[in-house]
Amino acid sequence: MSENTATAIESSAGESGTLHPPPLSLYVHLPWCVRKCPYCDFNSHEGRGALPFAAYVDALLADLDHDLPLAWGRTIQTVFFGGGTPSLFPPEAIDRLLQGASSRLRFAPGCEITLETNPGTAEHDRFELYRAAGVNRLSFGIQSFDDACLRRLGRIHDSGEAEAAVKLAQDAGFDNINLDLMYALPEQTLAMAERDLERAFALQPAHVSHYQLTLEPNTVFAARPPAGIPDDDASWDMQEHCQALLAAHGYAQYEVSAYARPGRQCAHNVNYWRYGDYLGIGAGAHGKLTLGHDGSILRRWKIKHPAAYLASAGRPEAIGGDDRIEPERRPFEFMLNALRLVDGFDLGLFTLRTGLPVDAIAPQLHAAVANGWLAIDAGHARPTDTGRRFTNDLISLFL
Structure with a gap:
């Protein structure tokens, strides 16, 4: 040394010294999707029939009211709608949630507000209305521009729909757009991974999330692994080659799987990685709060199943658990x-x-x-x- x-x-x-409350974000979990992907381990549920959008927004606001005493007087720096497929929710539901949240907590000027979007749910006029509601950043779950790869991943869109959705969002005025791409997919070669990035570059996103397919426990892929997953050496070759491509096209790596043009890092995720605070509302949402009055750090999560959450949001029954992070655990959590x-x-x-x-x-x-x-x-x-x-x-x- x-x-x-x-x-x-x-x-x-x-x-x-004493704990200093860090920047505060708001995470909103919208749990429904059209179809559960076989690699997905998130708290997502296939929507069956008409979804209770209005009732769910009511539940989210009641949930926020219940957590407000943990964040009195603090300012929301970023908002992130995750899922599930948040773009299943109509713009008027997103608007009502944002109006309600901003009437309860101050939103910082220029607050970054991200909505995760599935290209298979994109509609022509929705992006304009999301933007009018206050959403200023979109994250598209594209995963691949290869139609055969998309079918093997169980995605509901094809490459043409993905490109069309991004262009619709750009036409609506969105210039802060992330594209999610995966590599080391079943039967994927290095050349195929490169083509995915080249098609992404053609769309000129501000940000690219590029991460390796992993077989997470309790997923269909973990139980029945698909054939043709690249081995460790092939996966590493893809990672190194793609990192070089991203850098050459002006996307600087700032996190393990995140690459951005200058000034376009995801502020919400950076707050997580800097051990910031966040309120978590919605079925299965997690939050982390620094409580200045007693110098403690609290992690809180909500019950996962949407029906149970809808029935109990705003009451103690909706809390899946509280965990106070003792000092001896904080170094590992921070790192x-x-x-x-x-x-x-x-x-x-x-x-x-x-x-x-x-x-x-x-x-x-x-x-x-x-x-x-x-x-x-x-x-x-x-x-x-x-x-x-x-x-x-x-x-x-x-x-």
Whole structure:
């Protein structure tokens, strides 16, 4: 370890203090989708018949009212509608939710408001109405521009619908658009992964999320893995090649699977990765709040099934659980998020977000530097290229 590294750790070692409430976001979970994808492990449910949009917005606002005492006086910096398929909800439902939320909590000027969108649910006039409601960022779950890959993934759209949906959104005035793409898909080759990116580049999105297909527990793919999934070496080749392509087209990697043009990083997700706070409303939604009055950090989640949530939202019965994060658990929680960022974090941020001095993690920092996984300079810790490749090993030091 260099003398500068040791000095950087030691210079921050004695600093500690009370917890400072970080920026606050709002996450809204809309749980229904047209069809459950075989790789999906999110809390999503196939919609059958007419969906109770109005009743669900009522439940969301009651849920928010119940959580408001945890966030009195604070300002919402970002809003994210996740799912499920949020674009199943009509614009008037999104508008009513945003109007109700902004009447209960201050929204920051220019608040980033993201709506996840399935190209298979895009309609001509909806994007204009979403924009009028206040949505200013769209995230399209495209996954691939190869129709055979899309069929194997169980998606409800084809490549033509994906391109048409993005262009409709651009015509409606959206210029802050993310495209979700996956690689290491069943029967996918390196050339196919490259073609997916080239078709994405042609649409000129502001942001690309590019991540590897994984077989998550309790999914159809985990129970019955599809044939032709690329092996680890082929997957790594795809990752390296695609990262170079993204960089060459002006998309800088700022997180494990997130790439953006300058100034277009997802502010909502960056707040997560910097161990910020967020209210979570909706079936199965999770929240994390720093409570200044007693110096604690609370994680709260809501019950998952939409029918049960609708029946109990706004009452204690809707809370799936509360978990106070004790000081000994905070280093791992902080690192689980912050070490996903390519540029890492200031050591002082660790103290601000956890209330702990840096000397609480000094042995782990020294070990990470000695392993070549972390570089520390002038009070800033950054994962090395090796550290980013072995992120799980790096994070596990802080367990």
